[in-house]
Amino acid sequence: MTTAAPVNEWWRTAVFYQIYPRSFADANGDGMGDLPGITSRLEHLKDLGIDALWLSPFYRSPQRDAGYDVEDYCDVDPLFGTLADADALIAGAHRLGMRIIVDIVPNHTSDQHRWFKEAIAAEPGSPARARYIFRDGRGANGELPPNNWESVFGGPAWTREVRPDGTPGQWFLHLFDATQPDLDWSNETVKADFDDVLRFWLERGVDGFRVDVAHGLVKEEGLPDFVPSESGGSMGGDEDAPTPYFGQEGVHDVWRRWRHVVEEYGPERILAAEAWINPLTRMAKWVRHDEMHQAFNFAFLSAPWDAAELRDVITDSLAAFGGVGAPSTWVLSNHDVVRHATRLALTFENPQGHGIGPLSPGMPIPDLGLARARAATLLMLALPGSAYLYQGEELGLPEHVFIPDDARQDPTWFRTGGERYGRDGCRVPIPWEKDAPAYGFNSTGKTWLPQPDDWAGFARDVQVASADSTLALYKQALAHRAEYGLGGGELVWIDGAEGVVAFDNGRVRVVANVSGADAAIEGHVIAASGPLTAEGRVPANTTVWLHRPAHH
Numbered sequence: 020m021t022t023a024a025p026v027n028e029w030w031r032t033a034v035f036y037q038i039y040p041r042s043f044a045d046a047n048g049d050g051m052g053d054l055p056g057i058t059s060r061l062e063h064l065k066d067l068g069i070d071a072l073w074l075s076p077f078y079r080s081p082q083r084d085a086g087y088d089v090e091d092y093c094d095v096d097p098l099f100g101t102l103a104d105a106d107a108l109i110a111g112a113h114r115l116g117m118r119i120i121v122d123i124v125p126n127h128t129s130d131q132h133r134w135f136k137e138a139i140a141a142e143p144g145s146p147a148r149a150r151y152i153f154r155d156g157r158g159a160n161g162e163l164p165p166n167n168w169e170s171v172f173g174g175p176a177w178t179r180e181v182r183p184d185g186t187p188g189q190w191f192l193h194l195f196d197a198t199q200p201d202l203d204w205s206n207e208t209v210k211a212d213f214d215d216v217l218r219f220w221l222e223r224g225v226d227g228f229r230v231d232v233a234h235g236l237v238k239e240e241g242l243p244d245f246v247p248s249e250s251g252g253s254m255g256g257d258e259d260a261p262t263p264y265f266g267q268e269g270v271h272d273v274w275r276r277w278r279h280v281v282e283e284y285g286p287e288r289i290l291a292a293e294a295w296i297n298p299l300t301r302m303a304k305w306v307r308h309d310e311m312h313q314a315f316n317f318a319f320l321s322a323p324w325d326a327a328e329l330r331d332v333i334t335d336s337l338a339a340f341g342g343v344g345a346p347s348t349w350v351l352s353n354h355d356v357v358r359h360a361t362r363l364a365l366t367f368e369n370p371q372g373h374g375i376g377p378l379s380p381g382m383p384i385p386d387l388g389l390a391r392a393r394a395a396t397l398l399m400l401a402l403p404g405s406a407y408l409y410q411g412e413e414l415g416l417p418e419h420v421f422i423p424d425d426a427r428q429d430p431t432w433f434r435t436g437g438e439r440y441g442r443d444g445c446r447v448p449i450p451w452e453k454d455a456p457a458y459g460f461n462s463t464g465k466t467w468l469p470q471p472d473d474w475a476g477f478a479r480d481v482q483v484a485s486a487d488s489t490l491a492l493y494k495q496a497l498a499h500r501a502e503y504g505l506g507g508g509e510l511v512w513i514d515g516a517e518g519v520v521a522f523d524n525g526r527v528r529v530v531a532n533v534s535g536a537d538a539a540i541e542g543h544v545i546a547a548s549g550p551l552t553a554e555g556r557v558p559a560n561t562t563v564w565l566h567r568p569a570h571h
């Protein structure tokens with residue numbers, strides 16, 4: 020039998036639902052989602068059966084990177100509402116028995132943050148500049164950037180300031196957009212200021228934080244050039260060895276410090292790391308007992324639709340996270356990657372963050388993508404540990420591929436001169452009602468990104484009414500996951516045929532036919548991601564949950 024985690028370790032088995040506030044629900048009709056919109060629709064999430072919410076940033080921000088460029092960590096951007104609206108949302112979630120964690124962005128601020136404005140106004144070598152990473156340029160006149168680092172969004176990671184008299188000055192580091200200057204985490208003032216930010220939100224009652232770019236923050240002493248590894252690697256920090264800016268040892272001291280801060284508020288407040296770090300054994304360092312509580316499993320998200328690879332990544336995840344006493348997490352979609360209902364049917368490589376658009380090669384086949392997405396989700400929700408869902412995946416939403424060039428917003432698109440489409444396609448406002456303006460996202464029909472013309476069938480009101488909708492599948496899976504204690508269970512592999520992933524978790528047997536011949540099953544079917552064959556076998560791209568046969 021499986022056991023439920025103690026209440027103060029709720030996060031070990033929790034299913035989180037990621038809300039991207041810009042695109043969830045828009046109460047004031049300006050085309051941008053907002054906090055009152057979320058609060059007014061919380062019951063739908065309760066009804067879905069999730070345990071906790073994670074909110075992407077809603078802080079005061081010029082929105083150059085959709086709010087991941089923060090101007091004031093302790094205020095709500097007027098686009099999204101007010102602090103009172105945030106309080107109402109937190110209280111509303113708690114009233115319905117859902118926890119709520121919020122995004123925090125410590126690697127960089129907006130260039131409109133008071134700290135950066137002070138830094139730019141101050142002289143080189145001043146304490147105000149020491150909050151950030153300003154350096155003199157190389158070359159006879161400082162005309163070359165201090166090193167060769169590149170921005171994750173494309174182009175150089177350094178921008179040269181222009182002094183008030185129009186002359187060029189020092190360079191400042193930004194691993195992301197030029198409007199997102201990196202903070203210097205060797206500076207005690209920076210550390211102390213963030214302790215205060217954490218406490219500000221903990222006081223307001225949030226249950227924890229999703230920590231943005233938790234593999235960044237600390238840079239190698241001396242800021243040496245990046246030397247690509249033999250394998251080529253990428254600037255995204257997914258190398259086996261640390262780069263001079265991602266995965267530095269010193270970052271773990273920050274998480275130990277933060278763990279102390281959240282524990283001041285009791286044992287139930289948590290930290291979840293966004294750390295794009297390979298391999299899993301390295302990522303597990305982020306969730307050692309005195310650091311964060313969990314880290315997103317990007318190895319699982321990145322796994323191709325292949326039985327052997329899925330088996331390997333699941334085994335490695337349970338071993339790596341289990342090895343440090345942490346639960347594994349599981350995730351298939353978020354606001355930075357191509358939605359899994361599209362991604363799992365792509366026929367070409369699509370590195371994280373690059374995105375797809377009208378001119379991408381080998382367009383995915385929608386029905387195949389949806390079948391695989393449903394099968395992958397049903398597989399994921401049977402795994403022990405904690406799972407993260409991204410808004411809209413419960414509707415089976417695909418990526419919006421055909422966003423016109425002039426409607427794109429992601430800085431990646433601009434910084435690569437259109438070479439990478441970026442992430443807009445997974446960020447489109449979600450559909451609620453088939454026959455309403457903006458599919459019920461608001462009542463005016465305005466949306467900050469265009470919605471596709473063919474999303475009526477994905478609308479929540481259509482799916483609520485249909486027993487075999489993707490929404491119904493998610494609800495059913497989440498209910499059974501809770502009923503059978505799958506999140507707190509133990510995975511035991513059973514031999515599956517070629518192309519099949521099969522395991523037991525407590526009383527439930529899971530058979531995911533990824534790409535094999537129709538698979539025979541024995542036992543009562545509890546949930547199925549798609550139709551079985553006339554003979555009751557499981558076809559490829561289909562997962563079933565069964566009551567384990569009695570003789571086992």
Ligand code: GLC
Nearest residue numbers: 084087124195231232354355
């Ligand atoms: C994280 C966020 C992403 C953002 C970046 C810079 O990767 O998930 O959306 O652009 O950090 O803050």
